[in-house]
Amino acid sequence: MKFSIQINCSPYNVNAGQKAYRFMLTAIAKNHQILRVFFYREGIYHALRWALPPDDEFQFSDRWSELARIHGVDLVVCISAAQRRGLLCLDEARRQGKQDDDLAEGFRIGGLGQLIESTLEADRFIVFS
Amino acid sequence: MKNYLFVLSKPTICGSYSQEMLDIILTAAVFDQHVTILLLDGGVFQLKKHQHPNADIKDTSSIFRALEIYDITNIYVEYESIQECGLDLSDLFLPVQICYRNNLTQLFLQFDVLFSN
Numbered sequence: 001m002k003f004s005i006q007i008n009c010s011p012y013n014v015n016a017g018q019k020a021y022r023f024m025l026t027a028i029a030k031n032h033q034i035l036r037v038f039f040y041r042e043g044i045y046h047a048l049r050w051a052l053p054p055d056d057e058f059q060f061s062d063r064w065s066e067l068a069r070i071h072g073v074d075l076v077v078c079i080s081a082a083q084r085r086g087l088l089c090l091d092e093a094r095r096q097g098k099q100d101d102d103l104a105e106g107f108r109i110g111g112l113g114q115l116i117e118s119t120l121e122a123d124r125f126i127v128f129s
Numbered sequence: 130m131k132n133y134l135f136v137l138s139k140p141t142i143c144g145s146y147s148q149e150m151l152d153i154i155l156t157a158a159v160f161d162q163h164v165t166i167l168l169l170d171g172g173v174f175q176l177k178k179h180q181h182p183n184a185d186i187k188d189t190s191s192i193f194r195a196l197e198i199y200d201i202t203n204i205y206v207e208y209e210s211i212q213e214c215g216l217d218l219s220d221l222f223l224p225v226q227i228c229y230r231n232n233l234t235q236l237f238l239q240f241d242v243l244f245s246n
Contacts, residue, residue: 008246041149081149112156119242120131120160129246 002033004122006115007043008129011060016128017046021063023126028071036074036118037064039107043128044082047075049104061104068106076110077103132163134237136245137172142182146246147175147189153244155192158199165240166196167228169207173214176206176221193223205236 005024009016024034039046051061067073077087086102089109093100103109119125135154139146158164168175180190196202205228211218218225228236237243 040153041145080152084145112153113160115153116157116160116162119133120162125242127244127246 001027001123002035002121003027004035004115004118004125005037006125006127007037007039007046008041008127010042010045011051011058013042014129017043017060018058020126020128021060021067023128024067024073028073034071034073035122036076036114038110038115038118039075039077040081040115042085044077044085044087047077047082047087047102047104047107049102051104065104065106075107076114077107078115079109079111082109130162131241132165132239133157133242133244134165134167134240136167136169136243137175138168138170138245140171140174141177141180141189142186143171145187148187148192150244150246151189151192154196154201155199158196158201163203164199164201165203165205166201167205167207167236168225169210169233171210171214173206173210173216173221176204176223176225177216178220178222190222196223207233 005020007017007020011017027034046060046064048061053059064075068075088098088100089103090101135150137150141147154164176193182188204223204225206225207230208227209230
């Protein structure tokens with residue numbers, strides 16, 4: 001089955017991001033396909049390159065990067081949600097005359113069209129809020 | 130093509146909630162999908178007449194007024210929410226269809242994709 005995932009919550013206000021991560025690992029292990037993960041609203045904070053949780057806590061951005069590297073999951077961060085909240089990738093930062101490089105490895109910046117596109121292709125669409 | 134239902138359950142002045150949901154709604158419409166909106170709980174205030182937000186707050190009511198341009202005309206409100214919020218259908222600035230709480234599950238089953246928060 002093909003899944004499209006949207007994540008709307010930040011890593012620390014609720015643990016839906018961790019649930020999404022574990023859901024996806026299980027789905028992949030059962031030979032399902034994750035078409036795309038779309039990070040929206042406060043969910044964009046999962047993509048912070050410089051987040052440094054204490055060693056004994058969930059290393060969220062590292063885990064996501066791993067998911068992209070090992071399983072090829074497409075991690076898309078909404079550009080408008082990210083810019084509102086000050087998360088800029090290197091290219092966008094340069095365009096805006098800034099020095100930032102905030103996007104963790106494995107994520108890419110995209111638009112809402114990619115969210116709708118993935119819901120069209122997926123058999124199931126799940127929102128984690 | 131798929132049928133999309135967007136459920137808005139929060140009032141107008143609630144952070145960027147309305148704006149960010151409307152952005153998805155408009156994108157789905159631009160992709161030529163069938164879009165329906167359901168307002169329930171405090172979400173029914175989205176269509177309240179006489180909204181005059183100050184300059185610091187986005188006027189999302191103007192986006193609702195523009196939905197017809199995107200062929201979005203299917204807007205449901207939950208009858209019980211209207212009552213609980215002390216409103217009347219004449220308080221709303223767009224024509225809407227009424228849905229009763231008991232029938233929500235049947236309504237949801239008509240759609241392929243459900244966005245809510």
